[in-house]
Amino acid sequence: MSVSGLALHDAVAAASTGDVWLFRGRSLADRAIQTLTNSPVNHVGMVVAIDDLPPLLWHAELGRSLPDVWTGEHQRGVQLHRLGEAVTTWNERYDQRAWVRQLEGTIERDHEDRLMEIIQRLDGRAFPTGLGLVRGWVTGRFRRSTSLQEVYCAELVATTYQHMGLLPSTRPASWYDPGRFWSGDRLDLVAPFALGGEIAVT
Numbered sequence: 001m002s003v004s005g006l007a008l009h010d011a012v013a014a015a016s017t018g019d020v021w022l023f024r025g026r027s028l029a030d031r032a033i034q035t036l037t038n039s040p041v042n043h044v045g046m047v048v049a050i051d052d053l054p055p056l057l058w059h060a061e062l063g064r065s066l067p068d069v070w071t072g073e074h075q076r077g078v079q080l081h082r083l084g085e086a087v088t089t090w091n092e093r094y095d096q097r098a099w100v101r102q103l104e105g106t107i108e109r110d111h112e113d114r115l116m117e118i119i120q121r122l123d124g125r126a127f128p129t130g131l132g133l134v135r136g137w138v139t140g141r142f143r144r145s146t147s148l149q150e151v152y153c154a155e156l157v158a159t160t161y162q163h164m165g166l167l168p169s170t171r172p173a174s175w176y177d178p179g180r181f182w183s184g185d186r187l188d189l190v191a192p193f194a195l196g197g198e199i200a201v202t
Contacts, residue, residue: 005200011100012084015055017112018103018166019047020157020181020195021087023096030096039179043096046157047083048119050112055083058119060156062127065089070123078125078151087201098201101183103166105193111164118163126150154178166193 006014023043024030033042045059056069057080064074066081066089090096128150148159158176161167166189179185183197 005202006100008084008087008201011199011201012055012087014102015047015049015083015100016103017047017049017107017115018105018161018164018193020101020103021045021047021057021059021083021201022099022101022178022182022198023090023094025090025094025096027095033178037177037179039177039182040184041099041178041182043090044153044157044178044181045086046160048080048115050115057081057083057086058156058160059086060125060127060151060153063089063094065093068123070119075124077127078122078156080119080123099198100201101181101195101198103193104196105166105189111166114164115160118160122148122151122156122159128152148173154180157181161189166190 021044022041024034024041025043030042034040043059043061045057048056048058059081060078062076064076066079066085067073068075069080069082087098091098125148148155151159154176155173158167158173158180162169162173168188168190180187181195183195187195189195
């Protein structure tokens with residue numbers, strides 16, 4: 001699909017399970033993440049769009065601005081939010097630009113079952129401290145897994161993709177940072193799955 005940009009309403013309407021949403025901000029913390037990981041983005045989340053549910057964003061963050069759809073609580077760390085509300089919050093409150101990369105390939109019931117397993121297991125897990133975030137990222141560089149007691153955004157998406165069978169398990173989930181999901185960093189998914197190019201969301 002070749003699209004230069006989409007309005008948020010249209011992007012949400014077109015959302016499918018497995019689509020990746022990427023965010024870039026300008027705060028000191030955002031710039032630090034971008035610099036540390038040599039990445040154009042500082043946050044990544046994944047769409048969950050199952051049956052008649054509205055499209056949701058599965059991600060890990062420090063804030064607790066929105067109620068978690070799974071628990072009904074305002075919580076930090078791993079969260080499941082309504083996609084439109086989450087993107088609006090990240091744009092208006094956190095001053096973040098957004099892009100979406102659509103997943104190519106058919107998600108079957110088995111993929112959805114595995115997705116629900118990982119949501120049940122990880123929802124509410126804490127987001128790492130600054131030191132813990134750096135430690136986890138460095139651990140991933142040496143291809144060692146972390147305990148997943150604390151989970152950062154890219155690690156969550158990678159863990160979910162791996163559990164669903166979309167991403168090979170040759171590298172630990174902690175190896176991934178937000179920039180690995182940007183098209184400039186080639187991300188080889190399990191065939192026949194692939195991610196399309198970035199579409200700016202306005």
